[in-house]
Amino acid sequence: xxxxxxxxxxxxxxxxxxxxVYYENGIVFCSNLKNNSLVTYKNEQKNLINIFFxxxxxxxxxxxxxxxxxxxxxxxxxxxxxxxxxxxxxxYCRNNDIKNQIKNYSDTTxxxxxxxxxxxxxxxxxxxxxTYNNPFYSFITPALLPNGKRLYFASDMPGGYGGTDxxxxxxxxxxxxxxxxxxxxxxxxxxxxxxxxxxxxKLFFASDGHIGLGGKDLFYSQEINGRWISxxxxxxxxxxxxxxxxxxxxxxxxxxxxxxxxxxxxxxxxFTANPLQFARCDSMKENNYCFVxxxxxxxxxxxxxxxxxxxxxxxxxxTGLEVKHCFPGPGKYAVKLFIIDSLGGxxxxxxxxxxxxxxxxxxxxxNSPDAGIVNKAISxxxxxxxxxxxxxxxxxxxxxxxxxxxxxAINKVFNKKGEYTVQLGLLGEKDSLGNSFKVCVYKKIKIxxxxxxxxxxxxxxxxxxxxxxxIERLKRSGSDTCxxxxxxRDSSSIKKINSLMVRIYLLDNLPELQKYKIVESxxxxxxxxxxxxxxxxxxxxxxxxxxxxxxxKEIPDLKLEIAVHTNDRGLSGNNLxxxxxxxxxxxxxxxxxxxxxxxxxxxxxxxxxPIITKNIKKESYLNRRVEFIFMNNSN
Numbered sequence: 001x002x003x004x005x006x007x008x009x010x011x012x013x014x015x016x017x018x019x020x021v022y023y024e025n026g027i028v029f030c031s032n033l034k035n036n037s038l039v040t041y042k043n044e045q046k047n048l049i050n051i052f053f054x055x056x057x058x059x060x061x062x063x064x065x066x067x068x069x070x071x072x073x074x075x076x077x078x079x080x081x082x083x084x085x086x087x088x089x090x091x092y093c094r095n096n097d098i099k100n101q102i103k104n105y106s107d108t109t110x111x112x113x114x115x116x117x118x119x120x121x122x123x124x125x126x127x128x129x130x131t132y133n134n135p136f137y138s139f140i141t142p143a144l145l146p147n148g149k150r151l152y153f154a155s156d157m158p159g160g161y162g163g164t165d166x167x168x169x170x171x172x173x174x175x176x177x178x179x180x181x182x183x184x185x186x187x188x189x190x191x192x193x194x195x196x197x198x199x200x201x202k203l204f205f206a207s208d209g210h211i212g213l214g215g216k217d218l219f220y221s222q223e224i225n226g227r228w229i230s231x232x233x234x235x236x237x238x239x240x241x242x243x244x245x246x247x248x249x250x251x252x253x254x255x256x257x258x259x260x261x262x263x264x265x266x267x268x269x270x271f272t273a274n275p276l277q278f279a280r281c282d283s284m285k286e287n288n289y290c291f292v293x294x295x296x297x298x299x300x301x302x303x304x305x306x307x308x309x310x311x312x313x314x315x316x317x318x319t320g321l322e323v324k325h326c327f328p329g330p331g332k333y334a335v336k337l338f339i340i341d342s343l344g345g346x347x348x349x350x351x352x353x354x355x356x357x358x359x360x361x362x363x364x365x366x367n368s369p370d371a372g373i374v375n376k377a378i379s380x381x382x383x384x385x386x387x388x389x390x391x392x393x394x395x396x397x398x399x400x401x402x403x404x405x406x407x408x409a410i411n412k413v414f415n416k417k418g419e420y421t422v423q424l425g426l427l428g429e430k431d432s433l434g435n436s437f438k439v440c441v442y443k444k445i446k447i448x449x450x451x452x453x454x455x456x457x458x459x460x461x462x463x464x465x466x467x468x469x470x471i472e473r474l475k476r477s478g479s480d481t482c483x484x485x486x487x488x489r490d491s492s493s494i495k496k497i498n499s500l501m502v503r504i505y506l507l508d509n510l511p512e513l514q515k516y517k518i519v520e521s522x523x524x525x526x527x528x529x530x531x532x533x534x535x536x537x538x539x540x541x542x543x544x545x546x547x548x549x550x551x552x553k554e555i556p557d558l559k560l561e562i563a564v565h566t567n568d569r570g571l572s573g574n575n576l577x578x579x580x581x582x583x584x585x586x587x588x589x590x591x592x593x594x595x596x597x598x599x600x601x602x603x604x605x606x607x608x609x610p611i612i613t614k615n616i617k618k619e620s621y622l623n624r625r626v627e628f629i630f631m632n633n634s635n
Contacts, residue, residue, distance in 0.1 A: 019080035026055035162189035206245035275402030579604030
């Protein structure tokens with residue numbers, strides 16, 4: 001990636017300007033420009049640092065910079081600053097003691113702290129000190145997440161890794177939680193400071209402790225699954241042998257501003273990205289961890305009645321001469337086969353154990369769902385990339401606008417149904433001759449209007465999955481269970497207008513253990529029906545619905561979509577309204593049984609999405625159904 005870097009028009013030749021941040025339609029920054037204050041100094045060679053604001057005059061020119069606010073100006077140094085997304089809350093740095101009228105630069109006891117204020121009726125009011133300010137050490141360079149829920153800052157408080165370290169506090173609706181050090185992946189024995197928290201999750205900061213070009217250099221990192229990735233050094237156009245710090249950028253790091261003293265005074269520079277090109281981008285291969293298991297010595301047991309039981313660990317057992325199983329990922333596994341004399345009291349005839357190791361394909365890997373829905377964010381990351389001899393120096397994503405998005409993990413919202421190509425390019429560290437290496441892969445994902453459509457196009461119905469998981473046939477008493485509840489799915493009951501077939505779908509983003517447990521818990525009800533009446537859900541359907549409630553309570557990280565359909569018979573013109581009413585009855589029932597509204601969604605589709613499209617009257621009742629679509633809640 002390369003960048004065009006130019007001196008910002010509002011940065012002067014003689015004064016210091018640094019730490020720009022976006023505010024309203026302009027830039028707020030720190031500077032020692034004269035502010036016409038009456039403050040006197042004991043050291044005339046130094047000027048106060050104050051907070052200034054500059055706005056665009058037009059697309060090219062900028063207006064003259066002015067003080068941001070008198071009420072935030074003290075007799076000492078003020079800034080840098082950070083704002084929430086609305087721009088009505090500011091956090092800024094200043095000296096803790098501002099009572100003296102004369103600034104004494106030899107006084108090192110007046111530590112720096114962080115303060116906040118609210119913009120009310122045209123004024124910054126309610127100025128408050130940060131909860132953890134301390135007269136014995138400094139809190140500096142605050143950076144607020146756009147949603148205001150996390151505050152990053154630097155401090156030299158005891159217990160760090162040396163110099164100034166980066167910390168964060170999370171907002172608990174009343175005050176800030178205790179500071180948390182970002183840890184040794186970010187902090188060094190030297191100094192880390194000037195954080196900038198991007199909406200995408202990236203954290204930019206300056207450091208003179210990580211390997212760079214000299215002085216303070218700019219880096220970025222990202223917290224993924226509770227861990228910070230190794231900091232990535234920004235390009236040479238942005239970094240220099242001098243001090244580079246105080247960066248602000250848009251969400252995708254396409255353009256922004258940063259500070260540097262490469263011209264001997266602190267100045268603000270603007271930058272714009274030049275998209276990187278990859279000469280070749282290969283199709284990503286999917287790691288396959290699904291296998292068919294069978295006993296190669298099966299002929300020796302033909303003369304007796306035996307049962308083959310396979311144990312895959314984690315409570316997963318499958319019965320059959322030949323079974324299929326998917327492992328959750330790479331690793332070492334052991335599979336046990338028990339051959340049992342089913343006529344002799346289930347005594348074990350023989351026992352065999354198979355040990356093996358599964359590895360990932362050596363490639364760049366895009367970890368993401370294969371499908372999503374319109375206006376719902378999809379997460380992509382490169383954390384499963386397996387390139388043993390390739391040391392990654394940066395991650396670049398192309399989602400249709402060139403390789404302009406950086407980072408090991410990103411989110412993307414697609415606002416239109418269709419098929420999309422996602423590309424991931426990796427930059428490798430330069431070798432001893434200065435040559436850099438690049439690799440790239442792509443994968444296609446499909447975007448649907450809703451989860452029901454996604455399930456119909458991509459998910460397996462549990463009738464297929466049930467066979468795949470080969471749950472012991474003796475456990476499969478679905479029809480008997482349905483008969484005991486008087487809701488067996490046969491032609492006599494299903495043809496009633498208020499009788500809905502149960503259909504169960506499992507999305508691919510479910511881990512294998514979750515799939516197995518769902519199939520094991522629900523195989524008895526997959527041939528049942530849900531009965532509705534004028535009062536809502538018929539009582540004989542409660543036991544069936546309760547099996548779904550048990551699954552949601554017992555299996556973590558599940559989400560359930562319920563879709564209610566009917567056919568084109570019966571209440572002409574009111575089918576959509578009728579199924580929507582039924583879906584709300586089901587939703588209320590699940591809530592009443594303790595299921596959170598955050599993990600369940602119900603919708604009625606009327607006759608709009610039939611599974612039988614032929615105009616055959618005797619088969620149209622098959623369109624009258626309720627679909628239970630299970631998905632992983634982590635996405």
